[in-house]
Amino acid sequence: MAEGVKGEGDVVSGGWGSLSGMAQVFARERPADALVTLQRQNKPRGYMCSSCAWGKPAHPHAFEFCENGAKATLWDLTRDRCTPEFFEAHTLAELRTWQDYDLEMVGRLTEPMRYDATLDTYVRCSWDDAFQGIAAELKAMDPDAAVFYASGKASLEASYLYALMARVYGNNHLPDSSNMCHETTSVGLKKVIGSPVGTCVLEDFAYCDAIFYFGQNPGTNSPRFLHPLQDAVKRGCKIITFNPVREAGLLHFINPQNPLQMLTRTPTELSHMYLQVRPGGDISAIMGLCKHIFARDAADRAQGGEGVLDRAFIAEHTDGLDAFRHAAEAASWDQIEDHSGLSRSDLEAAADVYCAANNVIGVYGMGLTQHVHGSQSIGMLVNLLLLRGNLGRKGAGISPVRGHSNVQGQRTVGISEKPELVPLGRLAEMFAFDPPREKGRTTIEVCEGVRDGAVRAFMSLGGNFVRAIPEREAMESAWRQLSLTVYVATKLNRSHLVHGRVSYLLPCLVRAEADIQRGVPQAVSMEDSFSHIHGSLGHAAPASPHLRSEPSIIAGIADATLPPHPKRPWLTWGADYTRVRTLIEETYPDMFRDYSARMFHKGGFYRGNPARERQWKTSSGKAEFTTPTVATALGIGRAPGRFHLITMRSNDQFNTTIYGFSDRLRGLEGSRAVLLMSPGDIDAQGLVAGETVSVVSDAGDGVAREVGGLTLTAFDLPQGCIGGYYPEMNALMPLWYHDEASKTPAAKGVPVRVRRDTATAVADLMSTSIA
Ligand SMILES: Nc1nc2c(c(=O)[nH]1)N[C@H]1C(S)=C(S)[C@@H](COP(=O)(O)OP(=O)(O)OC[C@H]3O[C@@H](n4cnc5c(=O)[nH]c(N)nc54)[C@H](O)[C@@H]3O)O[C@H]1N2
Ligand SMILES: Nc1nc2c(c(=O)[nH]1)N[C@H]1C(S)=C(S)[C@@H](COP(=O)(O)OP(=O)(O)OC[C@H]3O[C@@H](n4cnc5c(=O)[nH]c(N)nc54)[C@H](O)[C@@H]3O)O[C@H]1N2
Numbered sequence: 158m159a160e161g162v163k164g165e166g167d168v169v170s171g172g173w174g175s176l177s178g179m180a181q182v183f184a185r186e187r188p189a190d191a192l193v194t195l196q197r198q199n200k201p202r203g204y205m206c207s208s209c210a211w212g213k214p215a216h217p218h219a220f221e222f223c224e225n226g227a228k229a230t231l232w233d234l235t236r237d238r239c240t241p242e243f244f245e246a247h248t249l250a251e252l253r254t255w256q257d258y259d260l261e262m263v264g265r266l267t268e269p270m271r272y273d274a275t276l277d278t279y280v281r282c283s284w285d286d287a288f289q290g291i292a293a294e295l296k297a298m299d300p301d302a303a304v305f306y307a308s309g310k311a312s313l314e315a316s317y318l319y320a321l322m323a324r325v326y327g328n329n330h331l332p333d334s335s336n337m338c339h340e341t342t343s344v345g346l347k348k349v350i351g352s353p354v355g356t357c358v359l360e361d362f363a364y365c366d367a368i369f370y371f372g373q374n375p376g377t378n379s380p381r382f383l384h385p386l387q388d389a390v391k392r393g394c395k396i397i398t399f400n401p402v403r404e405a406g407l408l409h410f411i412n413p414q415n416p417l418q419m420l421t422r423t424p425t426e427l428s429h430m431y432l433q434v435r436p437g438g439d440i441s442a443i444m445g446l447c448k449h450i451f452a453r454d455a456a457d458r459a460q461g462g463e464g465v466l467d468r469a470f471i472a473e474h475t476d477g478l479d480a481f482r483h484a485a486e487a488a489s490w491d492q493i494e495d496h497s498g499l500s501r502s503d504l505e506a507a508a509d510v511y512c513a514a515n516n517v518i519g520v521y522g523m524g525l526t527q528h529v530h531g532s533q534s535i536g537m538l539v540n541l542l543l544l545r546g547n548l549g550r551k552g553a554g555i556s557p558v559r560g561h562s563n564v565q566g567q568r569t570v571g572i573s574e575k576p577e578l579v580p581l582g583r584l585a586e587m588f589a590f591d592p593p594r595e596k597g598r599t600t601i602e603v604c605e606g607v608r609d610g611a612v613r614a615f616m617s618l619g620g621n622f623v624r625a626i627p628e629r630e631a632m633e634s635a636w637r638q639l640s641l642t643v644y645v646a647t648k649l650n651r652s653h654l655v656h657g658r659v660s661y662l663l664p665c666l667v668r669a670e671a672d673i674q675r676g677v678p679q680a681v682s683m684e685d686s687f688s689h690i691h692g693s694l695g696h697a698a699p700a701s702p703h704l705r706s707e708p709s710i711i712a713g714i715a716d717a718t719l720p721p722h723p724k725r726p727w728l729t730w731g732a733d734y735t736r737v738r739t740l741i742e743e744t745y746p747d748m749f750r751d752y753s754a755r756m757f758h759k760g761g762f763y764r765g766n767p768a769r770e771r772q773w774k775t776s777s778g779k780a781e782f783t784t785p786t787v788a789t790a791l792g793i794g795r796a797p798g799r800f801h802l803i804t805m806r807s808n809d810q811f812n813t814t815i816y817g818f819s820d821r822l823r824g825l826e827g828s829r830a831v832l833l834m835s836p837g838d839i840d841a842q843g844l845v846a847g848e849t850v851s852v853v854s855d856a857g858d859g860v861a862r863e864v865g866g867l868t869l870t871a872f873d874l875p876q877g878c879i880g881g882y883y884p885e886m887n888a889l890m891p892l893w894y895h896d897e898a899s900k901t902p903a904a905k906g907v908p909v910r911v912r913r914d915t916a917t918a919v920a921d922l923m924s925t926s927i928a
């Protein structure tokens with residue numbers, strides 16, 4: 158690779174760099190008692206990290222947290238405060254010109270606030286005024302016009318109450334961040350194996366012989382995963398990675414908990430093969446793997462062998478093999494190589510590793526889910542695993558790596574726009590009401606509803622919705638037409654400034670803070686990526702005496718809004734979470750048996766998964782081979798001059814929260830206003846690395862979308878693929894460009910063109926034109 162080209166994967170994940178990343182946030186936030194707090198992170202009777210959803214082991218390390226988990230905690234526990242006096246000094250029109258980074262840097266929100274139109278800012282109000290004000294608007298509204306979004310962090314207890322509140326109010330409009338994330342999994346995986354979540358548990362990584370690893374970046378997004386990956390490699394397990402970007406976290410790792418490795422600076426090499434697949438090329442790449450496996454099987458049988466497929470498993474447990482085999486045999490290697498960008502010989506070598514392994518795990522993240530045909534990519538990965546019975550046994554299975562720390566759990570306890578996934582009959586009995594049966598709105602449908610005027614009220618339990626969704630410019634203007642916006646939040650963000658006519662900003666406790674209700678400390682719980690439920694107990698002093706917990710805020714709103722009923726004592730629930738857990742257990746008795754007693758068990762308790770037991774809750778009652786209808790997951794294919802943009806997370810952000818401007822693991826420092834392109838493409842476009850470029854939409858719908866002021870940076874990427882940061886690039890994503898089955902926005906294959914920036918001023922990426 159030529160000199161000056163970034164992304165060649167020469168940076169090491171973990172190691173001293175990760176400690177210095179933590180130290181920088183520590184020095185800036187100066188949190189009190191941070192070390193005492195961090196020692197309790199992810200430990201039994203401590204609090205569960207609020208960053209990612211990676212599993213929590215039964216036998217934790219002395220420090221069971223990673224660089225980014227520590228950053229998340231330090232960010233929460235900052236000494237800086239966003240007070241009513243701050244808002245007195247700034248109108249929202251002014252704050253809308255600030256960068257997102259600067260908004261969150263103001264610090265923790267301290268008091269409940271109400272929007273005042275005459276002053277154009279938030280002003281202090283009492284909790285009771287807030288609850289009554291929200292109730293007045295909601296009661297005056299058609300219940301179908303209100304939406305209840307959740308961002309994936311709130312506990313199981315808060316989430317259960319939130320979903321119940323929406324349903325008693327009268328709708329199933331309960332989208333959550335999962336709709337932009339792993340909804341492709343919830344829909345795609347459910348269809349083929351009958352389970353909407355992964356089948357693996359953490360221990361499986363101690364027994365697998367190969368990991369086929371697609372589109373997930375553990376170095377940044379789930380760093381504690383690097384430990385089991387390192388252990389696996391040391392045992393001889395082979396990791397085969399498919400990713401357009403050579404992510405340092407999948408290449409070399411120095412374990413910060415291993416003094417010898419730290420001192421000698423000798424990394425473990427993680428990936429056995431690193432295949433830089435084109436964006437959306439996974440369908441063809443896996444087709445190539447399967448084609449070779451079928452060919453090997455046929456050759457072996459022709460010579461009197463048993464073949465390489467697990468025939469007994471296929472006969473007993475699956476449906477649809479023949480159609481899929483015909484498709485694989487018919488697929489041409491030329492086409493496979495063209496769509497995947499990978500060579501036949503590499504794919505055959507990878508398939509040989511698959512065949513040699515007794516136990517294989519398929520891991521994936523946003524690189525598969527955020528595509529127009531993302532659900533078909535997931536179907537292909539399942540096909541690969543089914544060929545050799547790699548589902549529903551120890552050391553094997555499918556492992557989607559979930560995002561927010563309780564995003565999977567929120568779905569488990571009823572935050573879902575899909576009423577068929579919720580035991581409505583039981584809720585009706587338990588709470589004496591008639592639950593709404595109509596389908597609720599997904600994230601995309603919420604955006605359409607706000608745009609078209611059907612949605613009038615938007616409530617948000619955490620998150621930064623307008624920054625996370627596609628089509629930013631149009632959406633922000635539409636949001637300003639709403640009657641009511643309610644934001645339950647910890648820190649100020651862009652969404653709070655894009656408010657409705659009536660708006661409330663309600664500050665809540667973070668997970669590491671002590672939650673005391675009527676004198677009694679309260680624990681909460683969450684579900685990790687492996688369907689294990691963990692209790693969490695905060696100890697740190699709250700950022701302000703006026704903060705309330707999420708369950709008590711929800712209870713306050715519900716109590717003020719909904720007709721009183723003896724079976725729905727909201728305020729009692731909001732003050733005693735054990736009672737809420739009893740309700741959850743009653744609603745889901747199979748999964749939550751002895752809930753309160755078991756939630757502090759080491760390693761959490763497993764709520765079970767039929768697919769892990771080889772019970773397939775699909776329409777055929779079997780695990781299903783699916784034949785893809787397309788050769789690439791891209792919704793709009795390649796064409797001369799067109800690039801496919803992958804929107805990326807830096808190592809210094811948590812979603813829309815930007816901790817800083819260092820993407821250490823990719824060797825990119827100091828700015829997020831960059832556009833990454835391969836040296837060959839830079840030449841072919843007649844551009845020069847270092848110059849300023851604009852990216853414009855090439856979605857063919859006539860809508861002008863543009864992000865400018867980007868420094869063109871040479872980066873090791875496949876031809877035709879460019880990279881830019883989420884959320885800065887979201888203005889380029891059409892609302893209609895989403896996974897066909899689940900409506901997850903296709904943030905990893907956005908069709909665009911690149912041109913030299915003619916404007917002399919560098920565009921301010923993070924503020925928009927609306928005033
Ligand atoms: N520190 C930190 N931790 C986080 C988050 C964070 O922002 N910061 N976010 C949390 C959330 S909500 C989520 S959902 C997860 C997200 O975690 P990930 O699933 O890792 O998501 P991304 O970083 O968006 O992208 C994943 C990878 O997909 C690759 N990729 C892009 N397109 C393709 C493709 O077509 N095929 C293949 N095979 N690969 C592709 C990218 O290069 C990237 O390495 O992390 C969670 N954890
Ligand atoms: N282009 C592009 N767009 C994407 C993605 C992508 O990869 N590319 N990824 C998508 C994905 S995977 C996701 S999950 C979404 C994320 O979308 P969201 O979940 O909506 O966004 P976050 O940035 O995680 O929300 C951050 C805000 O949450 C609030 N917050 C933090 N902690 C708490 C808490 O404990 N309680 C409460 N009430 N509030 C809290 C703070 O005010 C903070 O500003 O974005 C999606 N958008």
Ligand SMILES: [Mo]
Pocket residue numbers: 334337338339559560561
């Ligand atoms: Mo996510």
